[in-house]
Amino acid sequence: MNEHILEMKNISKRYGGIYALKNANLSLKAGEVLCLCGENGAGKSTLMKILAGAETPSEGDIYMKGEKVSITKPTDSFQLGISMVHQELIQIEEMTVAENIYVGRYQTKCGLIDKKALRSKTKALMEQLGIYFEPDSLIKQYSVAHRQLIEIVKALSHDASIIIFDEPTAALTLEETNTLYKIVRKLKEKGIAVILISHRMEDIYAVGDRVVVLRDGENSGEGLVAETTVEDIVKMMVGRKMTQQFPEKTNKIGETVFEVKNVSNRNISNVSFTLRKGEVLGIAGLVGAGRTELLRAIFGVDGCSGEMYLNGRRIENESPIAALKKGFAFLPEDRKDQGLIQHQSILQNTILSVLKKISHFSFINRKKENDITDYYIDELRIRSFGRNMQVQRLSGGNQQKVVLAKCLAPEPDILLLDEPTRGVDVGAKAEIYKIINTLATKGLSIIVVSSEMTELLGISDRLIVMHEGHVSGELGMEEASEETIMKLAISHGTA
């Protein structure tokens, strides 16, 4: 039975009395791309952390090529040929590409680092994958996508036989994603086994051979990708059949409430559009098209020229404070860095924008803040141990709901959502879609920026597409499809 290069048998991990993993099994063949799926909190990350030596299992054994191995620290894992490309890249920004790849393992000559050897070795590795980055350039000037590729080169430099990817495509554009797929296929050709953690079905069907699904720390199913449908996977993940991911639209669209005319700054140019009451306006485009920058300009984070009209009156949002006062709310794309105060409680995060409203002569009204927080915990179904729980202990989906609660607490009229479902599992995504629909039905006007086209197609009433800072087109839902969006997103078209 030695065709498996890796077998994890009956792995359990307990934190106190709670099982994060319960008798989980996983096997892997050389040259295989295994997709590991499951909702947030299902135990995927824990299982992979055990494999990478960041956590030790409470029970269970790991076998490599039939032999039992013990992995208690990250170096054990490296030596066994296991590398992990993390979701949040851990690289040293002020060092060069080559230095990052060989960090801690520099070849020396007379006690000094042999830069020439370093450079040529790095180049050779990159050649194997058919990519090229200047070995001497600083890592900080590269985008997330490029850094990820550099991280893969690093894994190769360790002679890895197993490479683990943790949600590699979450932050990538379509083009970058395709490049990554290509690289994964190359790794496969070289006989390297790949474990891919991903929420995105596209990833699974593009490169996956086999899919293993975890639910509540246990194996809930597996199968060959070719024989498994999306519905099957979703069913294994959530334990119920998800007939419809997107809610039926119930919102009624009213008059124009907000208008943007020729808004420009360093990243966007001459953007104009209108937004109506109760409308969900989707903004599509590739990463770097200026979508986030547009929302930031509207919300007063970055300055801009041009005109904005709210209910027909000219307004100027010179800062987020001013924007909030006028009834805008903004959910940033990066909830960890911009959305939440990680080590503070759900309550402390939820009431951030309404401090004034809930205090009397600057003294906070405890009852009011508790009531507001409990209301949103209930309304948005935030699953927690109560309002005083630290947000960093919540799953991604529930964290996102806390950011949403913070945005909703001031009862805004116009909601700006930047990637509202990034890093959120399927179940929570469906819930967020439902919340968006409910809010629009209540009369909120919502702008959603998203890189997931299916999502935009599922929840929007109208779409605008951006390309290199311009609006390259506007689409009604009857004419919108992945193809029409893509065409506008890639080429500088006119509508």
Add this chain to the structure above:
Amino acid sequence: MKDMNKENLWNKMKKSKYFELVGLICLIIVFSGIVQARSGNFLTVHNLGNILKEIVVYGILACALAFPLINGTFDLSISSTSALGGTVCALMVTDGLYGVKTNLAGAVVGAVVFCAVIGAMNGIVVAKTKIDPFIVTLGTQTAVRGLVYIVSKNTAVTNLPNEFKALSKSEVLGISISVWILVIVFLLMAVILGKTSYGRKIYAIGGNYQAAYLSGINVSAVRFSTYVISGGLSAIAGILSTARVGSATPNAGTGYETIAISACAIGGVALSGGKGLTIGVFLGALLMGMITNGMNLMYIGSNWQYVVRGVLMILAVFYSQWFSRISARETKEKK
């Protein structure tokens, strides 16, 4: 289900924000026990009063530091600023500060305002530029110390009127006025940090200033204000120090910023910001005072006091992290 109540109580305790202080309280109890056993007169009312009197100056300086610290910045200039406050106040009631002479109340107000202005200058630079607050206040620490020498013309201000010295010497209800002031400062800080929206903003900015900014909090204004508070409180500490010693020396308070940092760190204030309780800062300052006092009672020289103080500080921070890990454990999200 049977022991639900018991478990709930334990869990409630663990989840309480005060749980982290358990380690510090244990340290204080153990230390008190040891000193009491060795010397016998540590835990007397009289001696505890002495300890409180000893911690007045750096207790208030710890408060002065805690505001910027919780806000995610730093203030190294508090020691120099306190010396400036003491000197200005002393000059105004004796020879006069460049001709300005007032009564004690006027001098106190004058010194506090003067130092608040120094704090405001720190605040403007920190809030409006991207220079690291550590560097900014390291600079002002030196510059302000220079100002103290200039203002005092390199000499100590002596011949303080008795009413000035009385701030430290005379007692109300058996407790020194300076201790009352210490208590009031801590109570005010507890109210501001714990009960007001301003306090919440300080924590929010310290926790994640980007998130705070995008949530409509005026980050610059709050940052600025914490430095003004820091300057004002430093002045009060300096005045009380002057009252206690009986004179304002230009090099007063040198090195006190390290003691204030220690007290804050022992008390669980995160140097990265966003975290820290008033009661923790108080207990931190108290432990520092107890170490000095207790070791004096045990006839252990000041050289060893430094060693013990350093070791205990690291131990205290270790415990507070340990207890916060315990409180984090098992409160993972239920599924």
